[in-house]
Amino acid sequence: QVQLVESGGGLVQPGGSLRLSCAASGFTLDYYGIGWFRQAPGKEREGVSCISMSDGSTDYADSVKGRFTISRDNAKNTVYLQMNSLKPEDTAVYYCAASVRGATMLLALYDYWGQGTQVTVSS
Numbered sequence: 001q002v003q004l005v006e007s008g009g010g011l012v013q014p015g016g017s018l019r020l021s022c023a024a025s026g027f028t029l030d031y032y033g034i035g036w037f038r039q040a041p042g043k044e045r046e047g048v049s050c051i052s053m054s055d056g057s058t059d060y061a062d063s064v065k066g067r068f069t070i071s072r073d074n075a076k077n078t079v080y081l082q083m084n085s086l087k088p089e090d091t092a093v094y095y096c097a098a099s100v101r102g103a104t105m106l107l108a109l110y111d112y113w114g115q116g117t118q119v120t121v122s123s
Contacts, residue, residue: 002026009117020081022096033103034079038092047105086121
């Protein structure tokens with residue numbers, strides 16, 4: 001069974017850090033693109049970052065550049081999102097997704113989705 005499972009969300013104060021994990025089971029991520037997306041209440045789901053599992057190339061939304069870092073561990077079949085200098089506007093449910101078309105920030109091109117993990121940035 002193909003499955004993506006996110007973990008690592010939680011409540012953090014502004015300026016704090018969290019590391020999200022996206023673990024895959026039932027398939028190997030080696031030739032996929034993995035994306036992180038987020039959805040805040042009342043807003044559309046938006047792309048945060050993506051990474052190619054084959055060559056490690058990455059992309060980031062302008063709103064998170066310099067604060068978030070995406071990385072991969074092919075041996076663990078896992079992708080991470082290190083989030084630093086968190087802001088209240090980063091509050092959202094964060095989802096990871098896998099695309100057979102490679103790394104892309106286009107939500108519609110993703111084939112498999114996780115269930116999401118809540119990130120809340122508040123004092």
